Amino acid sequence: MSAAPQVLDTLPMTLPRLAEKKRLGEPIVMVTAYDHPSAQVAEAAGVDIVLVGDSGAMTVLGYPSTVPVSIEEMLMLTAAVRRGLHTPLLVADLPFGSYEASDELAIATAQRFVKEAGADAVKLEGGGAMVQRARAIVAAGIPVMGHVGLTPQTSTALGGYRAQGRTAEAALKVARAALDLQAAGCFSIVWEAIPAAVAEELMPRMEIPVIGIGAGAATDGQVLVFHDLLGIREGVGARFVKRYGDVMDEMVRGVRAYAEDVRERRYPEPDHTYSIAPEELAELRARLHAV
Numbered sequence: 384m385s386a387a388p389q390v391l392d393t394l395p396m397t398l399p400r401l402a403e404k405k406r407l408g409e410p411i412v413m414v415t416a417y418d419h420p421s422a423q424v425a426e427a428a429g430v431d432i433v434l435v436g437d438s439g440a441m442t443v444l445g446y447p448s449t450v451p452v453s454i455e456e457m458l459m460l461t462a463a464v465r466r467g468l469h470t471p472l473l474v475a476d477l478p479f480g481s482y483e484a485s486d487e488l489a490i491a492t493a494q495r496f497v498k499e500a501g502a503d504a505v506k507l508e509g510g511g512a513m514v515q516r517a518r519a520i521v522a523a524g525i526p527v528m529g530h531v532g533l534t535p536q537t538s539t540a541l542g543g544y545r546a547q548g549r550t551a552e553a554a555l556k557v558a559r560a561a562l563d564l565q566a567a568g569c570f571s572i573v574w575e576a577i578p579a580a581v582a583e584e585l586m587p588r589m590e591i592p593v594i595g596i597g598a599g600a601a602t603d604g605q606v607l608v609f610h611d612l613l614g615i616r617e618g619v620g621a622r623f624v625k626r627y628g629d630v631m632d633e634m635v636r637g638v639r640a641y642a643e644d645v646r647e648r649r650y651p652e653p654d655h656t657y658s659i660a661p662e663e664l665a666e667l668r669a670r671l672h673a674v
């Protein structure tokens with residue numbers, strides 16, 4: 384028996400609707416996207432939030448980490464996603480080095496993502512001094528999503544890409560950062576790579592939607608990187624990644640088949656070519672020698 388067609392909700396996602404989802408206990412779905420086609424996929428799949436993550440530095444730009452990606456590169460990716468997205472909330476990651484130094488810098492960078500690339504909101508990483516940056520951006524009228532736990536932009540200081548909050552002391556640090564960001568006015572927060580039991584302990588204190596990635600099932604929503612969940616990159620990825628496709632294999636298969644067809648002269652076929660009227664062709668032949 385085939386499944387009934389899904390009726391997708393096409394009302395644009397707003398901050399009040401997200402808060403309502405949390406209140407009703409409806410899971411929030413977030414996914415990353417970095418270009419026009421991935422935005423169209425996210426739109427068609429009916430997700431709630433699309434994040435133009437700085438993970439794009441690695442997934443689409445080929446950098447070894449998220450650190451080198453520039454504001455200009457992130458703006459280009461965000462603008463491309465904006466053109467393919469209508470319904471989900473569009474959040475753009477502020478890249479490393481674009482917001483930490485001062486409130487003025489943080490506000491100016493966040494404004495660029497809203498004005499030049501059409502982002503609805505921005506995301507920044509870390510607690511501590513970054514709480515004040517979040518507060519400043521919120522005060523300037525731009526919604527901010529926080530991000531605590533494993534924060535890839537500062538992973539060197541955290542001892543590498545590894546789970547955070549695995550001791551009581553470390554978990555308290557995550558808790559403080561999350562509560563401070565909530566108090567600073569963030570509309571939502573990402574918890575990355577923390578023990579599920581720690582997330583469960585902290586959730587009752589959270590009034591804003593919490594989106595988890597490697598934080599267990601107690602959070603209000605989940606986020607995965609587009610290329611991880613669809614298998615558009617080599618390797619297995621982090622422990623929390625679940626693969627829902629093997630798109631990389633499928634792309635290689637398609638390009639290989641095309642290459643074989645070209646080499647065996649099976650492509651193009653007559654159906655793939657344009658025609659010219661016989662009299663035009665005759666005239667061309669007559670006049671070509673004079674060119």
Ligand code: KIV
Binds near residue numbers: 415435437439530608
């Ligand atoms: O850059 C990114 O993709 C992220 C998500 C993992 C939350 O920050």
